[in-house]
Amino acid sequence: MLPAERKDFLLARLRADGKVVAKDMAAELGIAEDNIRRDLRELAAAGLCQRVYGGALPAAPAAADYATRTSVATDSKQRVAATAAGLIRPGATVLLDGGTTALALVAALPPGLEASIITHSVTVAAALVGHPGVDVFVLGGRLFKHSAVTSGAAAAEAARSVSADLFFLGVTGVHHQAGLTTGDPDEAAMKRTLASRAADTYVLASAEKIGAASPYTVLPFEEIAGVITDVDAQPLRDAGVPIIAAGQAAPPPHARAAARTAPR
Numbered sequence: 001m002l003p004a005e006r007k008d009f010l011l012a013r014l015r016a017d018g019k020v021v022a023k024d025m026a027a028e029l030g031i032a033e034d035n036i037r038r039d040l041r042e043l044a045a046a047g048l049c050q051r052v053y054g055g056a057l058p059a060a061p062a063a064a065d066y067a068t069r070t071s072v073a074t075d076s077k078q079r080v081a082a083t084a085a086g087l088i089r090p091g092a093t094v095l096l097d098g099g100t101t102a103l104a105l106v107a108a109l110p111p112g113l114e115a116s117i118i119t120h121s122v123t124v125a126a127a128l129v130g131h132p133g134v135d136v137f138v139l140g141g142r143l144f145k146h147s148a149v150t151s152g153a154a155a156a157e158a159a160r161s162v163s164a165d166l167f168f169l170g171v172t173g174v175h176h177q178a179g180l181t182t183g184d185p186d187e188a189a190m191k192r193t194l195a196s197r198a199a200d201t202y203v204l205a206s207a208e209k210i211g212a213a214s215p216y217t218v219l220p221f222e223e224i225a226g227v228i229t230d231v232d233a234q235p236l237r238d239a240g241v242p243i244i245a246a247g248q249a250a251p252p253p254h255a256r257a258a259a260r261t262a263p264r
Contacts, residue, residue: 001029007039014049014058018211019177021055050173050213057178057213074104076207076246079230081105083246084168084204090114092165095194096124098149099170101204103127109134118162120150120190137162144187151190159193167198171218174205174227176235178213179220188216200225202244207231 001009006029014020022040026033040056043049049056081104088094091114096102098121106127114133119125120141128136139162141155169191173181180203182188195201201224210231221241227233230246237243 001031003039006031006035007043010036010039010043010056011048014056019055019057020049023054025055050178050215052178052213057173057175058211059213076230077101077104077204078108079246080204080206080228081108083228083230083244084202085109087166087202088113088115089165092116093118093163095119095162095164095167095198097121097168097170097191097194097204098124098147099204101206102168102170105168105204106131118164120155120159120194121148122150123148144184146184147187149187149190151184151186155190156193159190159197162197164198165200167195167201169195169201169203169218169224171203171205171214172209173213174203174209174229174233174236175211175213176239176241178217180218180224181214182216182218183214185216188218191218195219195223203227205229205233211235 010020010025013025022033022036025036040049040051044051044056047059050059077100080101084105085108088109093116096105096117096119098119102121102124106124109131112133113131116135116137117128118137118139120139122143125136125138128134139150139155139158141150141158142152144151171180171182175181182191201219203224205227207230210229210233221239226242226244227236228244228246233243
């Protein structure tokens with residue numbers, strides 16, 4: 001089998017099984033494991049998979065550039081966003097991450113909602129202008145253009161001065177083994193800081209994120225209140241991850257107490 005044929009085979013197996021294990025592929029094809037590892041390195045460099053210890057996982061489509069992501073899984077994002085919006089109670093203080101699913105959440109908010117929303121996303125902040133009952137607080141810092149969010153030391157310092165009831169977290173990968181991941185280390189750190197400032201963190205997981213992985217871990221599953229998704233997430237359920245099925249009734253409000261003071 002030629003190297004190009006091997007790579008096609010590995011990608012087909014990745015799509016079918018959701019992972020490839022290097023030693024298993026080497027045994028199946030009757031070649032050295034080093035050849036498989038080299039193929040996976042080259043596929044990962046081309047953005048076609050995410051290498052992990054011992055093999056590879058599907059690359060996250062959600063790690064594409066912002067403009068491309070606006071056309072990915074739009075119906076799924078709307079279902080996830082509608083369920084997430086149902087978790088917000090009047091008077092709540094909410095931290096809202098950046099990304100296209102967060103924008104869909106803004107569009108799903110009830111027109112008369114009265115709440116405070118804190119965000120480090122310039123696009124989310126602009127979209128909230130049309131909600132007269134929502135007080136909007138923007139966390140400043142260096143703009144990470146890939147996701148149109150602020151990050152870095154200034155943004156993290158601003159985030160540490162706020163407290164919220166809920167944080168809606170955006171990631172590029174949700175995998176039962178690789179966990180919650182994203183494509184940039186500074187963005188991952190900012191997301192962890194935001195999660196630490198909220199009583200409950202919910203993951204916005206539209207279809208393209210389930211079963212995919214990116215290089216940088218954001219949070220362990222133990223630190224979130226639930227993953228909101230509209231697709232089959234049985235491997236996550238089997239791993240003990242709380243799943244909120246998008247399109248069903250929202251769960252009751254979180255029980256943990258949280259300060260409700262918006263930043264000044």
